[in-house]
Amino acid sequence: MSQAINDQTSWLRRNRLTVTPLLFLLPAVLFFLVYVIFPIAESFQISFYRWDGLGEPRYIGMANYEELWTDRAFEVSLWNNMKWLALYLLAIPAGLMIALFLNQNVVGIRLYKSLFFFPFVISQVVVGLVFTWFYDPSFGLLNKILTGFGFDAVNVLGDPKLVTYGIIAAGLWPQTAYCMILYLTGLNAVDPEQVEAARLDGAKGPKMLWYVILPQLRPATFIAFVVTIIGALRSFDLISIMTNGGPFGTSRVLSFYMFEKALSEYGFRMGYGAAIAVVLFLIMLCFIAYFLWSMYQDEKGAR
């Protein structure tokens, strides 16, 4: 009997370097599989069904995707997503510029840096409200400034041509703050000897920035790129708060359109919503693959 227990403990002891990591991983992996990995697969599956979320799902093959092909609203959303992706990236150079502006040692600069970072800390819902009032055609500060300079007032959120740009501008506000803080941290770690050496060689201004500083900021730029792309494709809160997709659905993006289709008051179309989500996921997948590949190269280098 005691021999058996001994065997057992020694088996555990002998294999403890295999068993321990498994046990430590188990809860996290379980949670992640149930709530993240399986649902991705499930969404793919649901996208082949017609389903209102209550009754029996009915298999309809590619019909949801065929419908997407001719859906004008989907086309508008997809196109808006492209605008988001392209323009959101402006947060990176803008953040770099503010970081360069603030990278000095003067009295109170720490407080200034924190206050510049402010927009990122408050929720996007509040950012959305703040900018809705900022754009308001009757009393908004933007129009007060425009008319003050003798321009015509514009109704940013009511104009189908301007609305998406208006929302992106609101989104750029916190995102720029985020990129700024990344670059401020990066600039802190720039090697002063290299900078001095370059200075002795007569490098300065934009040349110095491009050839000496930016290469050293590469890790910061990579992270800024990752978080900005993800942020652009996840944009939902601002649209929901500022315009609810309007006017006439012109400010929708895929994530918002998907939500609208799947859970709107006009009946739940889970299958169609899932199909939209799959398209969004596939766009994201191109970027995810690139991110993972870059990170994998780093990991290999570290070993």
Next chain:
Amino acid sequence: MFPRPIEKSSRAWQVTYQGLVPLVLIMWLLPLIAVAVFSIKPDVDFTSGNYWGMPSSFEGVTNYSRVFFESDMPRYLLNSVFITIPTVIGAVALSCMSGFALGIYKFRGNLFIFFMFIAGNFVPFQILMVPVRDLTIDMGLYNTKLGLVLFHVAFQTGFCTLFMRNFIRALPYELIEAARVEGIAEWRIFWFIVLPLMKPAIAALSVLIFTFIWNDYFWAVVLTQGAESQPVTAGITSFNAQYRAAYHLMSAGSIVAALPPVAVFFLMQRHFIAGLTLGAVK
């Protein structure tokens, strides 16, 4: 240092710079300052069209006390607390363990599992929406705080594991080897050696996750409805519907909703930025 330190430039430029920074800051925060000013105005200012002039009287106390005593705001705030705090604890606990497993041990599939966490963390939420909502309904947790917490813990575990694993990787490995030579059990190594060293990482992650979850809106509207379980981000829209066009109250409400993460940020700034910029420096 780049750009060239300002101390080395002319006196005139130094003075200009010191004047320029607050000016740019005011422009940068202008929309927010406007809301702060709105929130202390009396309502007559809005009916009389005095949006941007000086407040005709200071009504900050009245406005904020109306937010706290005449609306559902306190409930929403409390809901947010009961959603955010358990999520922080859950996600940090799970990721301490998974980060330890992935950071210390070499086994087949280590890198694969690690990359699964990273990849899942990048996914657009919308692909999870229909199945997660369905799962939550099936478990009888739709419109409960617990349902929201479980999902948040699971999803945040991705980012947290990435964070913890990289942090543990940077710890001196000799420490663990020495402990093993001494014959200390693995779980004791985790509890008595690694965990105490992880305090800065735990602090950084906690403040980050607190902010992320407090500010979440999408999952709040997908998984909850109504004042009994919705967090403040979702509650603010019903609050605004209740006080339509009462800009002084909507502004005060927004500021109240935004304040907790701001407070956490200012109190734990060093940790917050350390967490956010992890990996920005090699």
